[in-house]
Amino acid sequence: MNTSNENQYINREYYLCMSKNFQRSTNLLQQVYEKQVVLENIFIRDITAYGTVRVNNCSFDKKVSIRFTIDQWKSFYIINAYHSMYYADSNTDSFQFKLTVPIDKLSRLSPQNSISIMNISFAICYAVKGEEFWDNNYSRNYNLEIIEKLRRQIAQDYQAISNEFRQIGNICGLKNLGGTCYMNSVLQSLLFTSSLTNYFLLNENIQDSTMKNISVSKEIVASEYLNLLYLLYCGKYNVVTPAPFKQVIGHINHNYLENQQQDAHEFLIFLLDYLHKDLNRIKFTEVLNQTQEIERNAVNQINNHSIIVDLFYGTYLSTITCLDCTYTSHNYEPFNCLTLPISSTNQCTLEDCLRHFNEDEYLSDDSKWFCPGCQCLCNRKRRLEIYKLPKILIIQLKRFQINYEMNWIKNNTLVLYHLHHNHLIHFIQLLIMMVH
Ligand SMILES: [Zn+2]
Known part of the structure; x- marks a missing residue:
């Protein structure tokens, strides 16, 4: 075996493309009821094809797998699709799969120093109630081409x-x-x-x-x-x-x-x-060993570390006070978006919204709380404060509220903010809401 040639292929970059553009079925459900299994959708990024398969829900126990080959069926691989959604209205299920080109196997197939177009062919198997149903694209299989990657792609x-x-x-x-x-x-x-x-x-x-x-x-x-x-x-x-x-x-x-x-x-x-x-820089297994550390650090509650946590996550201090005995408990919670209420006036400032946010909230009646201080169900008040600011603060203004008639109404108050506060606010994402 020539190792240098082998490496040459591994270092090459490839991308996948459909031999013929896949058309989403216009009568999907009808086909699903006839064939039991249909490729609903597929798209490709780099060397991976992402597919969605729709099957008829004939039984609880079912398995969808993809059988594919890169050498015209001299050998083949099987990958399992995983369940993604149940559609009650049509009694069908969708499964998703991810088919990645086994790059390391390509070097054996392709002639040295030249890239010919290689193919992946695949078909979908639906195993249910001891039977197998296939979507093999009317015996033509689904075909994808493996082409050397171009930057301009x-x-x-x-x-x-x-x-x-x-x-x-x-x-x-x-x-x-x-x-x-x-x-x-x-x-x-x-x-x-x-x-x-x-x-x-x-x-x-x-x-x-x-x-x-x-x-x-x-x-x-x-x-x-x-x-x-x-x-x-x-x-x-x-x-x-x-x-x-x-x-x-x-x-x-x-x-x-x-x-x-x-x-x-x-x-x-x-x-x-x-x-x-x-x-995420921390893998799940490592997190498991750090349980106590996580309890100490509120930001770690979201299980880890990434540039997103470093930039966008702050910490709330939530203080609950018993209205009967004034017993107080503190809790730290991570947040990545500061949701601010707006008062119903013609105009206000962002500082007004912040003050409004910091006000005590009285929680009573239907949400009684067991107070560890006086050992009984009590009314309480809650105060939410920012304990640690994120480097980039995302502010959402609560423009929409449900009124007593259960309709969404928009608060059109003009909210003013000053640019010299931009150490605090890098950008403000206003809430856009669809009204159906
Ligand atoms: Zn109490």
Whole structure:
């Protein structure tokens, strides 16, 4: 075996593409009832195909697996799909799978020093009630091509438009995909948060070690975020279409699959959560050994450490006082978003909102609390204060409230803030809410 050639292949980068564009079925349910199992959706990032399979829910015990080959079925691999959702209205289940090209096996197949196009073929097996049902794309199998990766592939995926004739500094815009202004406004806010962006772009360790691992593993959100950052900051483009990023997000949360409006605040918290998971420096096994340490440190309650925790997480001090005996208990809670109430006046300042936030909240009647001081169920008051500020404070203004008729009403109070407080506020994410 020639080791140097072997290494040459391993070091090469590949990407996958569909041989023919996959069309989502227009009569999915009808097909599911006929065939029991149907490939509902598939998309590709780098060398991984992410698929969703829909099956008829004939029995509780069921298993969905993918059988694939890279050598025209001389040998094959089996991967299991995992259950993701039950649809009560149609009595069907969806399963998801992740098919990653086994790069280390490619070197055996490809002739030395030349890259021919290689194929992956796969079919889906649904095992239920002792029977096997297959979706093999009407006996043609589903086919994916493995092609050597080109740098410009990312730009093509994002339909990046060159800024050759329109140089406006390094500013690059995100195209709206319909009702996706919620996503673009959150992305722009985060992308312009220099400490986070510098972490991705300037920290070579991240790109060399973490991100290389990320691109072939499950950490797809951080990996895709880096692709987007690369396009926005490389200075070559003035518009990109963030459809691939939305596909990744939509794969995790189906609500983001369509081009409808969503709540920007929820999306921001969702995105931070997934970036944190992907960039977590502490693995779960290590955390288990540090249980006592975690109890001592409120921020560790969220299980770990990442740039997201370092930048966006602060600590609340919650103080509960018994109204009968004045017994007081303290609790520390991590937070990544300061949700502030707004008073119903024409205008107020952010400081007014903060004062309002720090006011005692009287919890009584239906939420009695067992007081360790007087050993009985008591009324109590709660005060929430910021114990430790995050480096970047996200403020959400509570613009929407439910009135006594159970309708959402918007508080249009003008909230003023002063830019000289920008050591406190790097950006303010206002709550955007869809009214159905
Ligand atoms: Zn008490």
